[in-house]
Amino acid sequence: MTTVVSGAQIAAARALTGVSQARLAARAGLDLQTLRQLEANGHGPLDVTAEVESVLRALDDFGVLFIDDGDGFGSGVRLKFSRKEAKAIGAWEDEGGIVGDDDVP
Template sequence: MDLTPSLVSAARALAQIDLGQLAEISGLDTEALVRFEQGLSGLDNASLDALRKAIDHFGVEFLPAGDAGPGLRLKFNTQETGQLLNWEQEGGTPGENEVP
């Protein structure tokens, strides 16, 4: 599936993230993402791959194009996605797991 500006915008809306958050996780420049979403410029294959991985990181899954075209859905419900994002931002040092 081609990663289009409208799919990226829809993915951000589903995940409830802004361009800054997407830029941080994808490693791409915020301005490059703005221009891409506005359809003013494209991205190379490596950048598109990084963008797809970042969108996946936020719990958005791409659905194959069917009769209605490509689609998106959350891998987790909104509450679970919010909890995961909060846990990732808690910081601190990881503790040791004491699993028998």
């Protein structure tokens, strides 16, 4: 996943999904301070690092779609799903047990 993304987009994506910094950091396998530093970078593009890639994967899991800068409208974020679907997915994600890979092909 090689998307040009900014710290502001990560913060906006997190706010859009209602996910806390602590939860996103845990899902991405990062410490909280690393995520805070990424978000604090503002509107400039972040270098593509393993940390950024893991945050993007985690946000993808939460249903975020990053919008590239194009057609003069600028970059942004939106949900892949409707709010109702995203809320249901969030509830399913929090149901008991250890998070693991699906066995479904």
